[in-house]
Amino acid sequence: MNTRTTTARSAGGTAPRDGQPGLYATAAVVVLGSLMSVVDTTVVTTALPSLARQFHAPLAQLQFVSSGYTLALATVIPVTAWGIARFGAKRLYLTALVVFALGSALAGLAWDLPSLVAFRVVQGLGGGLLMPVGMTLVIRAAGGERTGRAMSLMGIPVLIGPLAGPPLGGWLVDTASWHWAFFVNLPVAAVAVPLAARLLASERPTGAGRLDITGLLLLSPGLALLVYGLSRHGAPLPTVAGAALTAWFARHALRAERPLLDLRLLAQRRFAAAVGAQVLFVAAYFGSMILLPLYYQGLRGFTPTHAGLLGVPQALATGITMQLSGRLADRVPAGRIVPVGIGLAATGFLAFTLQVTADVPVGHLQLAQVVMGVGVGLTMMPNLAGATREVAPAQVPMAATTLNILQQVAATAGTALLGVLLAAAAGAGPGAVPDADGFRHTYGWAVALMAAALLPALLLPRGRRDGPRGVTDQAGPSQT
Template sequence: MGDTRRRGPDQRVVVAALFVATMFITIMDTTIVNVALPSIARDLGVAPDSIDEIVVSYLVSLAVVIPASGWLADRFGTRPVFLAALAIFTAASALCGLAESVPELVGFRILQGVGGGLLTPVGMAMLFGVFPPAERARAARILVVPTVIAPAVGPILGGVLTDQASWHWVFLVNIPIGIVAFVFGALFLADHRRPSTGGFDVVGFVLSASGFALILYALSVGPTRGWTSPLILTTAGVGVVATAATVWWELRRTHPLLVLRLFGNALFRNVSLTLGAMFMAFMAVLFLIPLLMQTVRGASATTSGLVIFPEAIGVLVASQISGRLYPTVGPRRLMMGGLAVIALSTLGLGLLGVDASLWAFRAVLFVFGFGAGLVMTPAQAAAFATISRADNAQASALFNALRQLAAAVGVALVTTALSLARPGETGGGAAAGDLGGIFQWGFYVAAAVAALGIAVAARVRDADAVATMGRPAA
């Protein structure tokens, strides 16, 4: 299998520590910058509505490199690719913190996305490579920490750093973590590669990277530019065509860049789609709450982040419970129950009045996070149950690409719902109560997405995931 055994600490401990540290800073980077955008605009002397490209450039850059991550890890080894990606991400974070203009910052954010786009799938492949199937539930509890807590911590940390220091620190904060993780990985991380990997599929890379990036761009910018904008229609249309061409091309390749046949695996496909539905609702709510708090309630960025944070506590509590229930209950019922909790709690957020106590929002968000934890642990434990170790890197690339796309779709759906529900221009601004009613529709859409996820989760067969449940197959 191409393993190279290195003396030192247990690789499960090494990989878990690296995964948590690096995934935390890369995933947090998708939310920590948002609260600093007004400060960046003022400091760099540009209009606040002209710097969304700082966020979008990072997301699109992630999308471009994720398809190549599996091939790179298989060909060059998980260790060198992971360390190179970490070095790129850390160096780019430093450059972002030193940027003196918007074009410089956008360029460095693109470089940062290259590192982040490789770190996430390669890190996941390493994690599932060192944890055997019977211990996947334990590995999934590790995955939950950065995946769900980082987006909630980002707004709080971003607000504090911006208010107490400067916007530069939302990027510079990554440097000490990145350096320590790199040194630790260079000393103790073992390598894995699959030497039988074919040559690099240039056509597949161009098609998949273009399609994924253009679709993600359209989803990110469409709600604000307008879905009928020629730019959005063109990018979305070309993105869909490129994605369709990717499927046609890759299914005919002996050594494809993206092993799309893995979606023929019923367990991997259904669990990935279930987790995708969960992430659509999850990221939609994390987008709506700060916006509601700051535009309707007039709360600060820090306060908005603190309102969200009970969600992270709910995830941690549920991940421990679901991890213990998983061997006996199995993934299907846990995921269905978790999505039901998400749907009901999201509906509850929509029914809360604009002037409701912040503690009421925190309580409902705790329940919301609890539902997410019930979904994430069994989903991430079961998804790779019938995937061979040789296909771990490729499956991780597909898994993360789908998750990234789901997050963008979720935000785009609720943003569009807000724009459709907004009163027409009749002169004068909308009252707080009117704005609260607009936000209700965003929460209702997110709840509907979670409810649809229940139907997908019902298609998961516990028997297929038995290898991860600590029981012998029937």
């Protein structure tokens, strides 16, 4: 038995064997499911102005279409590691696909804004499991020496989703109706579910022990109240209550034997640095996604289809760079890649922000977006690959779960913060759109968050070293 197989099995994983799918078969299934989730996010973002008109909703309320989804993602992700051990990764992944498809169908049938937000939460419960469970499946199939390549494969949805989602969303809204921004997921799910049932490796659940009910009852409502408070202009009661419950969860997690999230991982300085950089970067990048279609459609007057096409150069730059950087991360330490990526992304973001007016040539804005896209591609996957290398093999599922939930919380908080700032600039009336100064002010906060991510990124490892517990940097974490 070789070293990789021994390490994988000692971590509770399964090495590839005859009759089991390899990396590319597993990745194909996982990428399809993740693609459905990413495309959904970008399609819905493009459709937001149409939803505002359909439901006569101001921006302050409309943002719940996005934040309700991401909040549901954040609240369900903590049970991922427990769910994998209790039910098996394949079964949990199939469940996630079905729940996401059900939420999509219901959202397309929504009759008012509250019902749409409620059905987006159902979508989020399925979508929240897709990425962490899929990441576990791909890492298991990858083996230690192909971690960077596995992360680059996981980045394919980030290439295709933002590339296809905005034009697709615009075309669906222009030629059909807003309902198809959600119904579009159903044919993809119809392909993904049978493929997952056929191609993913079956496994025997390892036994999860007792679920940390105390942690779940503290963390989920704590996150919900915190994000709700932020989205309501910092409403003091829910914000303080959410922060208190979240802090109580942190105290509980540091003392419990089997916590819902093992926050003790953050005591590892380099893992904490990767988490800090990822959280700040994600808050800025994904939080700002709500702004672009509102700027192009609301202030510039472009159609949804035209506005979607204007996002293609940035998405293409991100996706191509991400595929290259994922493979580069197998040979070059994260500390030599990620700070460069953050610096480029922040520079592109700043150049875009300074040019935002009601009549600037879109080519000037797209050039800044391409620089931003290259920076994003150099940041996201190398940082994730570097983070998983900083923990022992047996800790990878919990580390992936921790990273995913903190990312989703950051995306939700960033969306809420920037949505509130933009709504304040626009005024309270339904369909009100801020002027160019309002957009520049709001984008300025995103630039500041992105620049702040550079500080923890400078603490990432810059040299080759032995990995945790004898796993080398070259091998990265073994299968889990």
